Amino acid sequence: MKITLKLFATFRNGRFKVAEQELPEGTDVRQVVLGLGLTEEEIGIVMLNGRHGELDSTLSHGDTLSLFPLVGGG
């Protein structure tokens, strides 16, 4: 299956802004995160097809997955 993966803010450094990814059926968000060399703890917001998603969310063909880092300064 094919998904569109969008990265935001510092996640783009050394990676990409948007990419199409070919993934095995049943892949979840956590596997995509780890595949990017990121850890679960670094993930702020998971957005799946414009809605708030979770690391456990299973991806489907045609999904758009957006990952935002945590922002905790002030």
Add this chain to the structure above:
Amino acid sequence: MKLTEEQINRYSRHILLKEVGGKGQLKLINGRVLVIGAGGLGSPIALYLAAAGIGTIGIADADRVDLSNLQRQIIHSTPDVGKAKVLSAKEKMLAINPELNVVTYETWVCAENIQSMIADYDFVIDGTDNFAAKFLINDACVLGRKPYSHGGILQFDGQTFTVSPGESPCYRCIFPEPPPKDVIPTCSRAGVIGVLPGIIGTLQATEAIKFLLGTGDLLHGRLLTYNALRMRFREVPIRKSPKCPICGDNPTITELKDELDALTVCDLGH
């Protein structure tokens, strides 16, 4: 209670707005808002709330003004370096608006003191710079059913949303647990563009003013994110999570505790 001639003059540009008027300005004057953090976010929040005539403003921070703060913490000035941030902030707020009651708390918020602190206010604003405080403020406000505005900034990115406990999703509906210490860089380590807290803090102050007026739509169920480099705002729709550990169907958090593992900046001051 009636507005004085001087107040009518001072707040005339508010009073002209049909959403505010004399009645709305009186609501602001009778309003009580607690600002936690007198740093990057807290600076514009406190200044705008003071200018708007919010009658009682609490401001909490244990830190002292450092030269490296002045690139973004616009409530403090060069002669304030070394001064307690809450005192420096109070002086500027009263200089803008001498009628205000500014209550200072020269302390870090912690599980022991936060509940009694927020109890005196109508609305709370999170302007803190670490996850331990952000989770604590969320938990205290949810348990105390106190509406609050969340704000966060780092480098060129910011985010904000407003929580009305029981009505709208809370911080833990999105982020169930704080990240372990040192996983996420702070502004002091990773940097922050100076204007960023001005943007996010001003949005937070707007929410407090709208809340007191009872007008408009609050940032409920929508996390507003901002990237200064791309000059782009986005909204991430969020839902109340049935699994949320504090406002979900089977909450596991029923009392406050300090997230010691998540301390980043505050621990320097303890």
